[in-house]
Amino acid sequence: MSLLGFQRALSDLAASPALVQAVRGAGAGAAALAAYELTSLETRRLAAVAGQRGMAVNCTLYRSNRLGSILQTFPLTSHLLEGRLREVADRFFAAHPTPAIATRRELRRFSAFVLASVEEGWLDVPFLAEVMLLEQAQYDLALLPRRLVEARAARRAAHWPDGPVTPHPMVRVVRFGHDPSALFPLLLRKAPAPYEGVPAGEFHLLLDLRGGVRRVTLLDAASGRLLGALQDGAAADATEALEPFLAAGLLVRTIPRKAAKHPQRRPEMAAAA
Amino acid sequence: MSVSELRQSAGADALAALPKLGAGVLYNPSLEGFVSSHLDTLDYLAIIPDRFWSDEPDEARRYDELEPAVDLLDRVAAARIPIVGHSVGLSIGSAEMFDTGHVEQLARWQARYAWPWHSEHLSFVRLPGADAHTPVAAGLALPVPYDHDVLEMIAARVEHVQARIPVPFLLENNVYYVDLPEQEMTEPEFLNALTARTGCGILLDVHNVVVNAVNHGFDARDFVFALDLSRVVELHIAGGSEMAGMYTDSHSGPVAQAVWELLDEVVAAAPNLAAITFEFGETWYPAMRDEGVNEELRRARAAWDRHH
Numbered sequence: 001m002s003l004l005g006f007q008r009a010l011s012d013l014a015a016s017p018a019l020v021q022a023v024r025g026a027g028a029g030a031a032a033l034a035a036y037e038l039t040s041l042e043t044r045r046l047a048a049v050a051g052q053r054g055m056a057v058n059c060t061l062y063r064s065n066r067l068g069s070i071l072q073t074f075p076l077t078s079h080l081l082e083g084r085l086r087e088v089a090d091r092f093f094a095a096h097p098t099p100a101i102a103t104r105r106e107l108r109r110f111s112a113f114v115l116a117s118v119e120e121g122w123l124d125v126p127f128l129a130e131v132m133l134l135e136q137a138q139y140d141l142a143l144l145p146r147r148l149v150e151a152r153a154a155r156r157a158a159h160w161p162d163g164p165v166t167p168h169p170m171v172r173v174v175r176f177g178h179d180p181s182a183l184f185p186l187l188l189r190k191a192p193a194p195y196e197g198v199p200a201g202e203f204h205l206l207l208d209l210r211g212g213v214r215r216v217t218l219l220d221a222a223s224g225r226l227l228g229a230l231q232d233g234a235a236a237d238a239t240e241a242l243e244p245f246l247a248a249g250l251l252v253r254t255i256p257r258k259a260a261k262h263p264q265r266r267p268e269m270a271a272a273a
Numbered sequence: 274m275s276v277s278e279l280r281q282s283a284g285a286d287a288l289a290a291l292p293k294l295g296a297g298v299l300y301n302p303s304l305e306g307f308v309s310s311h312l313d314t315l316d317y318l319a320i321i322p323d324r325f326w327s328d329e330p331d332e333a334r335r336y337d338e339l340e341p342a343v344d345l346l347d348r349v350a351a352a353r354i355p356i357v358g359h360s361v362g363l364s365i366g367s368a369e370m371f372d373t374g375h376v377e378q379l380a381r382w383q384a385r386y387a388w389p390w391h392s393e394h395l396s397f398v399r400l401p402g403a404d405a406h407t408p409v410a411a412g413l414a415l416p417v418p419y420d421h422d423v424l425e426m427i428a429a430r431v432e433h434v435q436a437r438i439p440v441p442f443l444l445e446n447n448v449y450y451v452d453l454p455e456q457e458m459t460e461p462e463f464l465n466a467l468t469a470r471t472g473c474g475i476l477l478d479v480h481n482v483v484v485n486a487v488n489h490g491f492d493a494r495d496f497v498f499a500l501d502l503s504r505v506v507e508l509h510i511a512g513g514s515e516m517a518g519m520y521t522d523s524h525s526g527p528v529a530q531a532v533w534e535l536l537d538e539v540v541a542a543a544p545n546l547a548a549i550t551f552e553f554g555e556t557w558y559p560a561m562r563d564e565g566v567n568e569e570l571r572r573a574r575a576a577w578d579r580h581h
Contacts, residue, residue, distance in 0.1 A: 004368035007400055011411035045453045054450030056517040062412040099410040101399065102329040143327065145340050
């Protein structure tokens with residue numbers, strides 16, 4: 001147990017400059033380290049390293065490791081947050097003191113934190129929520145095992161030619177409250193905010209990674225609402241309005257709800273029975 | 274002959290028999306184009322396998338592969354370019370937690386890509402969470418104390434890895450910014466004892482040695498020549514930068530001059546050396562581009578050629 005206590009304390013010191021200060025200020029550090037199960041040698045070691053200049057490097061590396069993947073994966077969100085990134089990082093680290101093992105989980109935690117912060121009102125940064133949603137959707141799509149996902153979708157469509165329709169698993173619709181065609185040129189050249197004159201309204205961007213080819217399309221409002229509703233809810237029966245999307249492959253046939261509850265009863269099996 | 278001597282002897286034979294690969298680069302995503310356009314000239318490709326999958330240890334299905342990255346790797350393998358695994362997620366130094374599932378994943382990838390050897394860091398990056406199946410991240414790689422009980426713990430784990438993966442296993446010397454007092458061994462003593470006990474090899478990160486020497490005031494050459502250099506199979510070379518008054522292993526672009534100055538001697542003195550790997554951070558690619566990467570490889574290959 002002792003080595004574990006030592007390792008927990010050492011990593012906590014890297015995560016918390018406040019703990020480093022407390023250990024430095026407590027003489028031998030015993031009081032500040034009382035929560036850990038340590039031998040006297042381990043306490044002496046930790047007290048010694050808390051006083052070394054290298055502990056500041058450990059603390060900086062801890063923060064930059066956690067922030068690095070966020071900055072790299074969500075560059076536009078990070079640009080919008082520029083002046084407040086330190087505050088947001090502090091609050092995020094306080095809300096999630098331990099980094100997730102999987103980068104994708106850490107990034108989802110971060111995007112959920114940003115969206116909740118916007119919702120709560122303390123993080124009032126224009127365009128932030130919609131850009132965060134877009135970058136999260138792009139990341140989610142990029143992580144999907146595309147060939148597997150597409151093969152599964154094709155199998156379902158073949159098994160259920162009259163099944164309800166659902167968006168193709170390699171597409172996403174992201175709703176915008178501002179015109180992306182005016183906003184993104186500013187964001188992509190990292191122009192400093194505030195961005196004046198970006199028209200507000202209802203806009204829908206279609207992210208499409210079918211076949212491994214990335215396409216981004218601005219949908220008309222009716223199409224965006226239609227596909228967005230299907231994305232949010234259950235599969236719908238095909239109607240005339242959906243036919244063009246089916247023909248374009250943006251929608252695919254999927255398992256009927258009853259069959260989804262009883263997946264063993266596929267049509268060929270039902271016929272055999 | 275004792276069991277330890279037998280293991281060491283068998284280990285030495287295995288290291289001597291390894292293919293001599295030459296000079297290569299540690300893959301990062303900025304190198305996708307470089308690798309694709311240099312399939313006919315790469316001596317080998319070193320990879321961090323953990324960057325080719327997403328690992329969520331507390332979920333039923335671990336190791337979701339990242340398809341585009343794996344596609345590239347498959348092309349490299351199809352071009353018959355050797356691939357060497359250098360993992361970061363085993364956390365072999367973690368107290369009270371050893372992830373045998375991770376070893377099995379490494380075994381699958383070793384078999385799939387026929388790694389001639391594989392390596393890990395002599396450190397810990399994960400700690401047990403609520404239970405041993407839900408580890409938490411330490412946030413950075415931290416060194417283990419060089420004590421006898423830690424040596425025993427790691428030796429047993431090395432032996433487990435060796436039993437599951439049928440190619441030599443190397444451990445990399447640490448970079449560290451804080452200096453633990455009252456350790457029972459120096460790092461070279463610890464590494465020598467570990468290799469003698471288990472027959473494992475050493476991945477000698479020359480830049481780590483330089484960084485530690487600068488920050489902790491010792492002679493890098495003394496460190497290198499205190500190691501049993503017959504155990505060194507692979508070298509890492511890199512560059513660094515200043516942070517908070519210290520010199521860090523930031524992999525900032527080209528290889529540090531102090532590394533080049535030491536490299537020639539190390540290559541000459543390591544009889545079982547099989548590869549020299551250049552590593553850099555992907556954010557440095559725009560400043561280096563293919564020409565910069567090729568220049569570092571050219572210099573590394575020149576050092577290699579002088580002694581092979």
